[in-house]
Structure formats: C-alpha cells, structure tokens
C-alpha cells in the first residue's frame with residue numbers, strides 16, 4: 280500500500296516503539312526513504328523522546344530523599360503495616 | 364532468558380524477600396525496598412500535581428501508604444507498578460480534595476478533538492543530550508509536558524520518562540493497552556509540535572553567542 284504523509288504521521292509512535300506489523304512497517308519505511316518531511320518528523324519526535332527520558336529534565340527537589348527517609352523513620356518506629 | 368530478564372527476576376526475588384522480612388517485623392528494611400523508586404514516585408506524582416512541593420508531599424504520602432498496605436501486595440504485578448498505582452491514586456485524591464477534578468472532563472474533550480499534526484521542519488537538526496545542561500532547554504521541555512492534557516501527561520511520563528512498558532503503563536493507570544497507545548501517540552506528536560521548533564530557535568540563539576561553538580556536536 281502506498282502511504283501518504285498523514286498515514287505515516289498517524290503511525291509514527293507505533294513505528295518508534297516497533298509495534299507496527301511487518302507489512303505496515305515496510306510501507307512506512309518505503310515512504311520514509313524518499314520523504315524528507317516525514318524523516319524529519321520521525322527524527323525530531325525520537326529526539327524529543329530521548330531528551331524527555333533524561334534525568335536532567337526533572338531533578339528531584341534538593342534533599343527530597345533525606346526528608347523522605349526521616350519521615351519514614353518516624354512512621355517505621357511507631358507503626359507496623361496494616362494486617363491484611 | 365535475556366540479561367534484562369535475569370536482572371528483573373533477581374530484583375523481583377530481592378524485593379519479595381525484603382517484603383517478607385518487613386512483614387515479619389524488620390520494618391527498617393522498608394528504606395531499602397523503596398530507595399530504587401524514589402524518583403519514579405516523585406515523577407508520577409508530578410504528572411498530576413504540577414507544583415513541586417505538593418508533588419513531594421504526595422510522593423511521601425504514597426510511600427507511607429505503600430508501607431501501611433504492604434501486606435496487600437500480592438505479587439501479581441511488579442512492586443514498582445503497584446507503587447505507581449498507589450501514587451496515582453494518592454495524587455488523584457489530592458486533586459479531588461482541591462476540587463480540581465472538574466478539569467478532567469475538559470481534558471477528555473481536548474483529547475478527542477485535537478488535530479494531531481506534527482511540526483514540519485525540513486531543516487531540523489538533532490538536539491544533543493548535552494543541551495540539557497542548560498536550564499532554558501530543560502525549562503522548555505518541562506513547560507511542554509506541563510501543558511499537555513492530564514491524561515496524556517500521565518501516559519507520557521510513565522512510558523517515556525519512567526520508561527515503563529506499554530503493558531505496565533496500562534496496569535498502573537487501569538486503562539487498556541490501546542488507550543495507552545492512542546494517548547502516547549498524541550502526546551508525543553503534541554510535544555514534537557511544540558518542542559521541535561522551540562528547541563531549534565533556542566539552540567541557534569545560543570550558538571551565535573560563541574561559547575558553545577567549540578563543543579564537538581556543533
């Protein structure tokens with residue numbers, strides 16, 4: 280099947296995750312091979328996903344862990360887990 | 364079995380042993396059980412509660428709840444998935460208390476009506492991860508994620524930031540696999556549309572400053 284750009288955009292997320300079925304994947308790849316626009320959409324979407332996954336985007340608040348474990352200490356010292 | 368599967372299994376066994384010990388009275392081992400997931404719990408909380416201090420508070424409450432309800436963990440899902448589901452619950456309860464729940468119905472409308480078209484950039488250039496050393500770049504990404512409808516943000520944070528599988532994301536949120544995929548697709552396109560042009564401009568403006576010119580990726 281010959282895909283147009285819109286078809287390819289609609290499948291971009293599944294393409295990135297590798298969840299398209301092989302025939303559709305081959306059609307998408309055929310389109311990408313000659314379409315600069317869709318190639319740029321694919322690469323930039325991938326790029327955004329890589330950047331988002333980076334721990335530097337959202338850092339834990341300073342001393343988050345320290346405050347958490349201090350609070351836990353109080354609770355662990357005085358409470359046992361609920362019975363089932 | 365592949366190496367990641369072996370690692371995952373070893374981790375699950377280690378956690379099962381810790382949980383058994385905690386329930387048998389070695390309560391201080393809960394510190395060790397929770398340590399690998401602090402960041403995940405915080406990010407999950409931040410996916411719904413957008414204020415940092417409140418997200419921290421919700422994360423703490425969720426972890427305390429996980430401690431109190433630990434005997435109820437059955438081991439049919441991963442401990443991390445169970446913990447994330449508790450965190451989402453805690454965050455939703457908080458939002459409801461604050462009567463912000465009305466926003467949910469608005470979100471559902473946005474979800475079904477939007478036009479999910481990516482930004483078309485023929486002269487797009489890859490943004491290297493090193494760019495995240497710059498606070499302006501991180502801020503652009505944070506703002507774009509914050510601007511997503513809640514239902515999209517939850518999915519994209521669990522899947523693309525915490526790197527859960529589609530199945531685990533579905534389990535944690537209590538929604539179907541296909542709904543996870545649809546929301547993920549739309550969220551990714553919205554982020555691409557918003558961020559690809561902005562990041563390009565931001566990188567270009569800095570490049571002229573000269574300081575980054577010497578770095579190998581330019």
Ligand SMILES: [Zn+2]
Pocket residue numbers: 283284285287310314315316317318
């Ligand atoms: Zn195309």
